[in-house]
Amino acid sequence: MATINSNFLKLKAGYLFPEIGRRVKAYTESAPDKAARIIRCGIGDVTEPLPSAVRDAMHKAVDEQGDRATFKGYGPEQGYEFLRQAIVDNQFQGLGISADEVFISDGSKCDTGNILDIFGKGNTIAITDPVYPVYVDTNVMAGNTGDADDNGAYAGLLYMPCTAVNNFVADVPSEKADLIYLCFPNNPTGAVATREQLTAWVAYAKANKAIILFDAAYEAFIQDADIPRSIYEIEGAKDCAIEFRSFSKNGGFTGVRCAYTIIPKSVNAFTEDGTAVPLHQLWSRRHSTKFNGASYPVQAGAAAVFSEEGKQQVATLIEGYMGNAKLLREACIALGLQVFGGENAPYVWVGCPEGVTSWGMFDKMLQEAQVVITPGSGFGSAGEGYFRISAFNSRENVLEVCERLKNLIK
Secondary structure (H helix, E strand, O other), X not given: XXXXXXXXXXXXXXXXXXXXXXXHHXXXXXXXXXXXXXXXXXXXXXXXXXXXHXXXXXXXXXXXXXXXXXXXXXXXXXXXXXXXXXXXXXXXXXXXXXXHHEEEEOOHHHHHXXXXXXXOOXXXXXXXEOOOHHHHHHXXXXXXXXXXXXXXXXXXXXXXXXXXXXXXXXXXXXXXOOEEEEEOOOOOOOOOOOHHXXXXXXXXXXXXXXXXXXXXXXHHHOOOOOOOOOHHHOOOHHHOXXXXXXXXXXXXXXXXXXXXXXXXXXXXXXXXXXXXXXXXXXXXXXXXXXOOOOOHHHHHHHHHOOOHHHHHHHXXXXXXXXHHHHHHHHHHHHOOOOEEEOOOOOEEEEEOOOOOOHHHHHHHHHHHHOEEOEEHHHHOHHHOOEEEEEOOOOHHHHHHHHHHHHHHXX
16 A cells, blocks of 8 residues: 655645635636736746846857757756856855855755755754745655644744744744744845844854754845845854755746755754764755756856846846835835835735735735735734735836725725
């Protein structure tokens, strides 16, 4: 008899974004005349074309694949040296990161889930609330939690509430944790952590022999020069932190797929008898065993992000999306709503009108304004009473959303 991984049965009824898709589909089928009016500001998917520097590099790489002299088959599982070195030179200059500590993949969503392969059972997992759902669901799948309660909180996880009181930046807990998920700029709230706050987290991790899993997928959107873009800007972080980054949002790679994970050789976890083991060697073995590497044309395109032309084009993309965030933020403030984020991140985190729940706001926006947003409660119980608006859209659509908000909330 073939048996299943019963941990999957603990998962709540559907991952957040497929549930949003289901509701939108049901609405369009019930009101087909309104379908063309729908503007999607829910899932954080980019909308603008790939930079021309990226496209040109990918075209060139595809042409190389058509010539026996330049054809490439299997590449190094960890990534081509030209991309790994470009990442270090452009993203981690002066931080002591070497190219062989960079692992290229097809997405940071995958990496933040797959990283659990190299950790043992019995670790105390600390997550923020609200939280990017992948962190929770992959721990459920891996058997690191008990069942969920009526509010969707899983036994065995250490939840760290993020509220308006702490500006949606989790406080260092009094309890001991072994694995700590931090995401800055934050998805979904758009919050950023100061250097002092990250310093406190590194000190906590080192004191507890814990590992920080630092998701920096949105670092390129930081506008404030005083806000760290990498956890490795904090002294001691190379001994206790793994950082995840992506080309999805800055380079527009959501449909192309390329990301990378940084694991310094000095980061250790421990066997049951307390023997230190470098995580770099474990992840390298896992990566080589379960992954054949991102494709050569994709990695060539990713490297072009760091060309002078690519940098200028990416900066233009980011400027456009952050301009959208500013418009959405100002529109919600003008309506008297409580607003967070949108200043160093492409997400605007908005308090619902009094008496309206998160999913209630989702339905109201969809049915009355034909705008798709993301309900805050989908990110955890502390997200109830909020909704997220994504700035990933055309300027024309964002201006239209601002107008529809005025007419919806009076």
